Amino acid sequence: MNAKATFIYNEKQTAYRFNDTHPFNQQRLVLTADLLRAAGALPEEAISDPVSADEAKLLAVHSAEYVAAVKALSEASPAEDWLRRAEQYGLDTEDTPCFPGMHEATAAIVGGSLLAVDEVMTGKALHALHLGGGLHHAMPSKGAGFCVYNDAAVAIEHAKRTYGVRILYIDTDVHHGDGVQWSFYTDPDVCTFSIHETGKYLFPGTGGVAERGAGEGFGTTVNVPLEPYTEDESWLECFKDVLSRTAAQFKPDLIVSQHGCDAHAFDPLAHIHCSMEIYREMPRFIHRLAHQYCKGRWVALGGGGYDIWRVVPRAWGLLWLEMSDHPIIRELELQPGLRLPEAWLARWQPRSPGPLPETWLDPVDAWEPMPRRREITEKNRHTKELATLYLP
Structure with a gap:
């Protein structure tokens, strides 16, 4: 496989920050980049x-x-009239409150995802990774779920209009990747695939198999x-079986994937009770x-991802190792207990609120198995059958 990959990154993207106590913390970008370095x-x-x-995009x-x-509510002191109207735009909630510089910070994130598409579609890179992106809950006229602008949807629309390609979006x-789904719900040239915890118990409450x-x-x-407390084996069985059939039917020209690691x-x-194995x-x-369907084109x-110390850097690190075909990803096949770089552990352990993991993968053999494992697996298989009802 061609390992030509680009990593789209600027530490200024940490400016996408709602407040000091908000769970969405872009310090995870710095932690991930430092781990990879x-x-x-x-x-x-x-x-x-x-x-x-730019605004046109x-x-x-x-x-x-x-x-x-969004622009008006990005001011240091927004006008009272805009503050009163913030509710209708979803920008006054605990999840997605407006903040100074919001428009500029989010437009910068959208720009990174647009660059990822351009790098791949013009052949400058075979694969492009933009970890600052993936704000998949924002709707055309409303912010939601920590997301102000939907960079994934904007990037997909850009790929369609500029390069005339069919896109498979994998979330x-x-x-559930609701904002992207609803943006392209009637579009035959964009296929949206989302694997997620059932909306019966989790935001945003959508993403049932009947949404086709x-x-x-x-x-x-x-x-x-999938059911709460799903573990690696069941998650990966459903992911691979349904996605392989989806790709075979749709035959995309470009894959855009979203890698939330929550x-x-x-x-x-x-x-959900998965380990780092699913992120490898x-x-x-x-x-x-x-490579099978898109000549390698992958954004x-x-x-x-809200455990920014123990989970996000490793999960996103494994993603880049795979995209760039780095030797570490192959070394993990032979050494599942391969340690993280000692320099990274020494640098960040004093700042971490708890002990950092010392290995790329989790010691799942030492984890206590989930109760009801068999029942959860069977329920997930039934869901898988429903999800593939119209797939070859």
Whole structure:
């Protein structure tokens, strides 16, 4: 596989910050980049510096009224009239409160995802990773779920309009990728696939198997909602089986994937009990699909992930190791207990609120098995059968 990959990153993206106590903490970008540098896996020549998206690109997905509201609520002291109207734009909630500089910070994130598409589609890179992106809950006229602008949807629309490609969007976040799904629900040239914890118990409450697209887009929406406390084996069985059939039917020209890493057992905002193994295996599977169907064209984005110390740097690190075909990813096959770089552990352990893991993968053999494992697995298999009802 061609290992030509670009890492789109700028520490200024940590400016996307709601407040000091909010769970969405972009310090995880710094932790991840530092881990990869310490591992010798992120040379400076692999890094591309993004620029902000212009308003025309935002307006391809978001309404002019919403963009105006975001701008107005980004002021250090927004006008009272805009503050009173913030509710109708979803920007006054505990999850997604407006903050100074919000428009500029989010437009910069959108710009990174647009650059990822351009790098891949113009052949400058075979694969592109933009961990600052993946804000998949924002709607055309409303912010939601920690997301102000939907960079994934804007990047997909840009790929369609500029390069005329069919896009398979793969969302691995534990929360349903609702904003992207609804943006392309009737579009036959965009297939959205989302594996997530069932919305019966978790935000945003959508993503059932009956959501399959509408009109000309019927059949191009695929959802795999899994039971709480699902573990690695069941998660990966459902992911691989449904996604392989989805890709075979849709035959994309480009894959855009979202890599929220909040399905890990340590994540505080969900109830799935997976280990770092799924964050090694899912990128590997997507990588193969990209070469099978898209001549390798693969854009990957970040997403959720709220244990920023124990989970996110390792999960996103494994993603980049796979995309760049770094030797460490192969070494893990022979040494599952391979240690993280000592320099990284020494640098960040004093700042971490608890002990950092010392290995890339988790010692799952020492974990206590989940009760009801068999019942959960069977329920997930039934969901898998429903999800593939219209797939070959």
